[in-house]
Amino acid sequence: xxxxxxxxxxxxxxxxxxxxxxxxxxxxxxxxxxxxxxxxxxxxxxxxxxxxxxxxxxxxxxxxxxxxxxxxxxxxxxxxxxxxxxxxxxxxxxxxxxxxxxxxxxxxxxxxxxxxxxxxxxxxxxxxxxxxxxxxxxxxxxxxxxxxxxxxxxxxxxxxxxxxxxxxxxxxxxxxxxxxxxxxxxxxxxxxxxxxxxxxxxxxxxxxxxxxxxxxxxxxxxxxxxxxxxxxxxxxxxxxxxxxxxxxxxxxxxxxxxxxxxxxxxxxxxxxxxxxxxxxxxxxxxxxxxxxxxxxxxxxxxxxxxxxxxxxxxxxxxxxxxxxxxxxxxxxxxxxxxxxxxxxxxxxxxxxxxxxxxxxxxxxxxxxxxxxxxxxxxxxxxxxxxxxxxxxxxxxxxxxxxxxxxxxxxxxxxxxxxxxxxxxxxxxxxxxxxxxxxxxxxxxxxxxxxxxxxxxxxxxxxxxxxxxxxxxxxxxxxxxxxxxxxxxxxxxxx
Numbered sequence: 001x002x003x004x005x006x007x008x009x010x011x012x013x014x015x016x017x018x019x020x021x022x023x024x025x026x027x028x029x030x031x032x033x034x035x036x037x038x039x040x041x042x043x044x045x046x047x048x049x050x051x052x053x054x055x056x057x058x059x060x061x062x063x064x065x066x067x068x069x070x071x072x073x074x075x076x077x078x079x080x081x082x083x084x085x086x087x088x089x090x091x092x093x094x095x096x097x098x099x100x101x102x103x104x105x106x107x108x109x110x111x112x113x114x115x116x117x118x119x120x121x122x123x124x125x126x127x128x129x130x131x132x133x134x135x136x137x138x139x140x141x142x143x144x145x146x147x148x149x150x151x152x153x154x155x156x157x158x159x160x161x162x163x164x165x166x167x168x169x170x171x172x173x174x175x176x177x178x179x180x181x182x183x184x185x186x187x188x189x190x191x192x193x194x195x196x197x198x199x200x201x202x203x204x205x206x207x208x209x210x211x212x213x214x215x216x217x218x219x220x221x222x223x224x225x226x227x228x229x230x231x232x233x234x235x236x237x238x239x240x241x242x243x244x245x246x247x248x249x250x251x252x253x254x255x256x257x258x259x260x261x262x263x264x265x266x267x268x269x270x271x272x273x274x275x276x277x278x279x280x281x282x283x284x285x286x287x288x289x290x291x292x293x294x295x296x297x298x299x300x301x302x303x304x305x306x307x308x309x310x311x312x313x314x315x316x317x318x319x320x321x322x323x324x325x326x327x328x329x330x331x332x333x334x335x336x337x338x339x340x341x342x343x344x345x346x347x348x349x350x351x352x353x354x355x356x357x358x359x360x361x362x363x364x365x366x367x368x369x370x371x372x373x374x375x376x377x378x379x380x381x382x383x384x385x386x387x388x389x390x391x392x393x394x395x396x397x398x399x400x401x402x403x404x405x406x407x408x409x410x411x412x413x414x415x416x417x418x419x420x421x422x423x424x425x426x427x428x429x430x431x432x433x434x435x436x437x438x439x440x441x442x443x444x445x446x447x448x449x450x451x452x453x454x455x456x457x458x459x460x461x462x463x464x465x466x467x468x469x470x471x472x473x474x475x476x477x478x479x480x481x482x483x484x485x486x487x488x489x490x491x492x493x494x
Contacts, residue, residue, distance in 0.1 A: 016160070016322065017153035017329040025203050026145045029138075030157055032199035036192045037165025042185035043106060044166075045173035047124060050182050054115055067121050068128040069408060073401050075132030080140070080397025081255035084390055088141045088206040095137060096197050098130035103190035110183030132400060139396035143384040144206050148462065151381040152329040159376050160322030167315045209389045259394025268386055269395065271453040272338060273402055275446050276379050279342040279372070280406030283349045283442035285435040286311065287411040288418045292431045297358040306358060313362040317369020325377070334378045335459030339450040341375035344368075346446065349439030353432045382459065414438060 021027045048061045083091055105123045109116065146154045173185055263269055285292075293306035331337060348368035355361035380399070387395045414434055422430030450457050 015324065015326050017156060017326045020146050020150045020154040020157060023146055023150075026142070026154060028199040028202055029145075029196075030161065032195040033158065033161050035195040037161045037169065041165050041169030042173040042176075042189050043103060043127070045170045045177070046182045046185040047106070047120070049177065050110065050114055051117070051120060054120075055117060060117060064121060064124050068124050069404060071125045071128030072132035072135075072404055075129040076136045076397040076400035076404075077256055077394075078397075079133035079136045080259060080394040080400075083137045083140045083393025083396070084255065084259075085208055087208075088137055088144070088393075089200060089203045091137045092134065092141065092200045092203075093197065095130050095133035096193055096200060099127065099134060100190045100193040100197070102127035102130055103186050103193065107183050107186035107190060110181075110186055114182070132404075135400045135403075136393065136397045139380065139384065139399065140392040141203075141206060143392065144389070145203075148385050151385055152331070152334070152377055152461075153325065155380045155384075156322060156325040156329050156373075156377045159373060159380075160319070160325070163315055163318040163322065163373075167312075167319070256394060256397075259391055259398070262391050263395055263398055266386070267453055268335070268455045268459060269383060271449055271456040272335075272379055272382050273399065274449050275338055275342045275456070276375065277402050277406050278445040278449070279345050279375060279442055280402075281409045281413060282438050282445060283346050284407055284410035285349060285352065285414050285438055286314070286407075287414040288431045288435060291418060291422075292352075292361075292435070295430075296355075296432060297361070309358070309362055310365065313365035314369040314372075317366035317371075318373045319369075320366065321370035321373035325373075328374055329377070332461045332463070333459075334382050334461050335456045337378045338375055338382065339446060339456060341371045341378070342446040343443050344371040345375065346439045346442030349442065350436050351439075353435035353439060381461075385461065386459075410438075 021030065047064060051060045051064055054060075079091065079095070102123055105126065106120075109119050109123065114120070142154055142158070143151060176185060263273075289310040290307050293310055297306045328337070345368050348364045348371065351364035352361045352368070355364060383395060383399050384392065417434040417437065418431050421433045424430070
């Protein structure tokens, strides 16, 4: 290798870490997700807009959100159990086609007049079921495509696309509604999904892996002595023929319960989920942004620039961290990064509550978005790498529930706390106190979890193996799954 080729990666080490894109199956899935992240997210604006237009009531919009959330939770848990005993490519194809069917249904009902609320709610439920299955199965599939040492970079790339789409998609949809109408937005969503269907169809088969040899038992800390993929001793057999222990011959409910027992027996995974849930449920103050903008920063009562900037600052920080992912994706102290990023997020939230000027609050939210991107990247990496492949779908299902449910609970908690403190401390200090309390509670809770779980604090990903180091610059042979997927990675602490 020439000196120039050696220096080039170093010069790009602070930019986006694109190493997983050298693997053709992952590259196609990622490229398709870029299309779908923007062109497949228009319904986020179109559904609530149509419901409010038809009913004139925000209660209908809230009901649709509740239906979607309930369907997504059911899908996450059910599809997680199926993903451990079925070909994951087949499941992804079915889920993406189901999502396209949901968007097509929304388009047809809009073309026919779109006045039926029950029809809209049924389509929303179908959308939630399909999307929950896609999220869960995709999370269980990525570790089969890339080696363990590239999981942080792969998850960073995926998060960057997801967050960018959540910014650009709704903005573009809001601009297009007056021009082309709601029905065409639904059609765009369905068409954009064709790129994802093509990418999934091009994947290699992903059937359940054969059972691994029994690993040595874990230490009480949930980490030292971890065997392949962090399989947990005492959690029950998890091979494809597990029968009563969660194999194909078990019921879906039995496999789901086995997944919860597996998860509960692994203190590291429980700690990671607890840290992420605490950071989201206690520390996400977005429900209070309109009140904070009006009462603390002089914004308009009905929303204005100040409110928009508060909502935009967090995703801006996420995007910034994603563009600089090369600064942290090669790190190996994944557990310390998860706990440290969650504590830094809590501190950033406290700074938002204490800010006397709008620019200070915006800077704190940008910082918070950046550290939350780090938290998200390594939380997902630990969950994927430290879980046996035969249980990965079910564990990913539990993670999906936390990812979706955490912000929902945050809105509820902050809304209640903000209203109560508004009555006690007044309009100027009520939302500030609620935000500061949420940030402090995040810091204290995460610190307590990290102190009680040394396995989390000391969790270190293994060094890249020699086989991975010898992979040619062009990546793996075309259309082959990684020869050293994370499914067989030793991911225990060192």
